[in-house]
Amino acid sequence: MKIEHRIASKLTEERARMQNLVKEHGKFSIAEVTVEQVYGGIRGVPIHVTDVSHVDPQEGLRLRGYAVPEVLEKLPKSEHGEYPLAGGLYYLLMTGEIPTKQEANQVEIEWKVRSNVPEHVFKSLQPMPAYTHPMTLFSQAILALQSESVFAKRFYYGIDKEDYWGYYLEDSLNLTAKLPTIIANIYNLKYRNGIFVQPNPKLDWSANFAYMIGKHDPAYMDLMRLFVVLHSDHEGANVSAHASHLVASALSDIYLSCSSGMNGLAGPLHGLANQECLRWLLDVQSHFKVVPTEEQLRQYLVEFLASGRMIPGYGHAVLRVTDPRFTAQRDFACKFLPDDPLFQLVDMVYQILPGILSQNGKVKNPWPNVDAINGTLQYHFGVTEADFYTVLFGFSRILGISTHVVWSRAMGKPLERPKSLTTDILESMIKSV
Numbered sequence: 001m002k003i004e005h006r007i008a009s010k011l012t013e014e015r016a017r018m019q020n021l022v023k024e025h026g027k028f029s030i031a032e033v034t035v036e037q038v039y040g041g042i043r044g045v046p047i048h049v050t051d052v053s054h055v056d057p058q059e060g061l062r063l064r065g066y067a068v069p070e071v072l073e074k075l076p077k078s079e080h081g082e083y084p085l086a087g088g089l090y091y092l093l094m095t096g097e098i099p100t101k102q103e104a105n106q107v108e109i110e111w112k113v114r115s116n117v118p119e120h121v122f123k124s125l126q127p128m129p130a131y132t133h134p135m136t137l138f139s140q141a142i143l144a145l146q147s148e149s150v151f152a153k154r155f156y157y158g159i160d161k162e163d164y165w166g167y168y169l170e171d172s173l174n175l176t177a178k179l180p181t182i183i184a185n186i187y188n189l190k191y192r193n194g195i196f197v198q199p200n201p202k203l204d205w206s207a208n209f210a211y212m213i214g215k216h217d218p219a220y221m222d223l224m225r226l227f228v229v230l231h232s233d234h235e236g237a238n239v240s241a242h243a244s245h246l247v248a249s250a251l252s253d254i255y256l257s258c259s260s261g262m263n264g265l266a267g268p269l270h271g272l273a274n275q276e277c278l279r280w281l282l283d284v285q286s287h288f289k290v291v292p293t294e295e296q297l298r299q300y301l302v303e304f305l306a307s308g309r310m311i312p313g314y315g316h317a318v319l320r321v322t323d324p325r326f327t328a329q330r331d332f333a334c335k336f337l338p339d340d341p342l343f344q345l346v347d348m349v350y351q352i353l354p355g356i357l358s359q360n361g362k363v364k365n366p367w368p369n370v371d372a373i374n375g376t377l378q379y380h381f382g383v384t385e386a387d388f389y390t391v392l393f394g395f396s397r398i399l400g401i402s403t404h405v406v407w408s409r410a411m412g413k414p415l416e417r418p419k420s421l422t423t424d425i426l427e428s429m430i431k432s433v
């Protein structure tokens, strides 16, 4: 069944479920907000309901209820590798159902048909200074595509509220279809003298990115298929998902909302951590010149932390275990690059650092997150430009982010408008009890 039909078939039930919760339990309190939380980044305060994915502190990511190993096992695979087709992943995120091979291929075909990127998008990037960060170019390219928004055009002439989601889905399909060409040619613009490469119609979405940047190694294509699954979503309240959800609640279209999500992802405490992590690992490697002993590395890590700096790739706002996305990439590395010296360093840090971070007592999660390894894998296959890594993350994450946004419109979610206080008001609230 096509995605739009599958979503439409679920809408009556899902809307009734939500309406019933609000009608029957609208006044049920699910959280109290403390002063500490208001000043502490609203940590742990439930602000949104989404069924696309959930991050359990102990288990990590579940996409539509499926844990990472289950997603990798159940989704239809590419004929040219061992990892899933992004078309099937998008189908799962959007509909909540594991697709058949035919349904996954249908999305891949739909993407090929919609993949042409209008000329003005790349023209808008060319005059940018050479030192512009690729995440800025990526967000800019998405914004330039806003001229093509079907929702924005139809809204101008008036559409029924009930039908918003269909136009958001149309925009999501159009945007995601163009992403491999957009990001590959941002890569080519920045690091390959601006050559322009068109997608190969024989390849799937994830592999096409690899092809267009000149990486034809089947193992790298498989890495990209894995990378896309692992980075596609991480529930609805992280900075990028929440930013795009918030922006779309004003009925800004998919392009406007995804571009704002990418601006959040570009921050060093969020998506930029993968570029920081690779830089940090290379610094450690060049500090030692040869493979350090366990004791040498331990001492280095202790001194590094004592200098007040943070180690990228470790810690997480929600997770309290090793990120299963780290584990999945580590499994890939053990298979395809066990002798890579940088991967061996990643593994040594993994053996030593959690113990040190636990001892220092202030880090709530001493375990590695997804970013502790993903740059190492890219680096191994010759994608050495660390500042590009967050673009790869964003490219994958838009599959999830745009799904949240489509479903928010399908459920008729309203404009998001929480409340801010002044310090005086807060103090008088405290005094009054």
Ligand code: HAX
Residues within 6 Å of the ligand: 268, 269, 270, 271, 272, 273, 305, 309, 310, 311, 312, 313, 314, 315, 316, 317, 318, 362, 363, 364, 365, 369, 370, 371
């Ligand atoms: N190295 C050193 N110190 C760390 C640390 C790390 N990797 N992780 C946390 N801490 C410190 C914090 O700076 C904080 O110190 P202060 O109390 O002095 O401010 C303390 O430990 C408590 O922090 P926390 O509650 O454990 O962590 P937060 O929820 O505040 O932040 C972060 C979570 C992921 C932002 C944090 O662990 C961090 O900065 N890690 C390194 C950067 C990183 O890997 N980011 C990517 C996260 C995954 C992601 O979203 N990718 O997009």
